[in-house]
Amino acid sequence: MGGGHGLYQTLVAARLSAPESITxxxxxxxxxxxxxRLRRELGIIPPGDLRMALAALASDDEEGSLWAKTLQHRFGGNGALAGHAVGNLLIAGLADVLGDEQAALDKIAELTRSHGRVVPMxxxxxxxxxEVAGxxxxPRVIRSVRGQVAVATTPGTVRRVRLIPDRPEACGSAVSAINAADLVTLGPGSWFSSVIPHLLIPGIVEALxxxxxxxxxxxxLSAEPGETQGFSSERHIHMLSQHAPSLRIDRILVDSDAIPTSSERSYLxxxxxxxxxxxxxxDLRTQDGxxxxxxxHDPSKLSAALMSLYRSARPGLTSD
Structure with a gap:
């Protein structure tokens, strides 16, 4: 569960674990x-994060790799197509032809020989x-800032977020996937725009x-400029509790170098x-060449850590 680059890395990690299915x-x-632009012009759910998830799950063979690269390709220039990702247009076009956005996502998954299914929350x-201070x-004055981009780039401090419309209905396929899962991950990613929004949908929290x-x-791994600037790891966790007081989680996976002192670890x-x-x-962080x-996050390290957590929680499992 998530969005953007954080979800992309988690899906790559999930693939390395070779599960029976991924959603x-x-x-x-x-x-x-x-x-x-597509959301405003066509009234569809924004396709960008969905496209990235499809690319992350595409097959590693030549055909799948070509599709993944094509989905992520953006048009250049200064015309009407400038900045559009091919995958976004393909999702929008197939949704129009098939009359259903989930059907469009599933059809693209067929084209990419996907390792899993992509569903909107x-x-x-x-x-x-x-609600933003600063x-x-x-500094005591709180202002409302609306829109994912505005929230992610605000120079102020985000205190709380809400969804419009309030308490929306969860996607049935998302709820079914959570209920049927062996392992569910939330994060990493933009905390207020990719992670917490899942917890503002009552059906998602109930399923969890x-x-x-x-x-x-x-x-x-660290606070993000803008959205969570200055946030400690502890505060990230408090934000989850604040937005979804009834939520219950089993494990919180943290990079071992991110919290160096014993006192900070105790607070966490x-x-x-x-x-x-x-x-x-x-150890979850990646290195460059x-x-x-x-x-x-390093997908190989994240995959190994998640499988270790799963096996320790399900001691009857074999190494296979």
Whole structure:
């Protein structure tokens, strides 16, 4: 569950674990770039995050790789197509032809020989509205900021977010996937625009609390400029509890180098206890070709960590 680049990395990690099936449950509140233009012009759910998930799950063979590259390709120039991703247009066109956006996503999954299915968290386009402090001379003044792009780039401090419309209905396929899953992950990603929106849909939270799956939150490696600037790891967890007080999670996966001191780890563990979760520290960060650490999860490390958590929670499993 998630959106954008964070979900992309998690799906690549999931593929490395070779599960029987993968379902990507994707946010639908993007209002920027190509997705925002198609959303406004056609009234569809924004396709960008859905497209990225389809690309992440595409087959590694020559045909699948070609489709994945094509889905992600953006037109250049200055004309009407400038900035549009091919995959966004393909999703929009197939949805129009087939009369159903889920049918369009499933058809593209066939073309890419996908390793899994991509479903929206909700079948209608949503807006994010945030309560933001620090936009006035008086830091106590709270202003409303609306739109995913505006929230992600605000120079203020986000206190809380909500969805418009409020309490939308969850996509039935998303609920079914959560209920049937063995392992559910939430995050990493843009905390207020890709992660928390899932928790503002009552049907999603209910499914998470009812499923027998192992539920794992993958914490971001660091705060993000704009959206969570200055947030500690502990505060990231408190935000989950604040937006979904009834939510219960099993594990919170944290990069071992992100929280260096024992006191910080203790604060984090207390915050996790509010969700009923245990903190697990693992080496998750990737390196570039020169050995420099990047602010990006390594899919191989993430895959190994998730499978270790799953096996420890299901001790009857074999190494296969």
């Amino acid at each position: 990507a449950v994707v946010t639908v509140a993007d209002d920027g770039g190509s997705s925002g 909700c079948n209608q386009p949503l807006e994010i509205e945030a 936009l006035d001379d008086d 609390n009812n499923t027998d799956a192992l539920k794992v939150v993958v914490l971001n 563990e207390r915050a996790a206890a509010g969700l009923g979760a245990d903190i697990v520290f693992e 020169n050995g420099h650490w990047l602010n990006k």
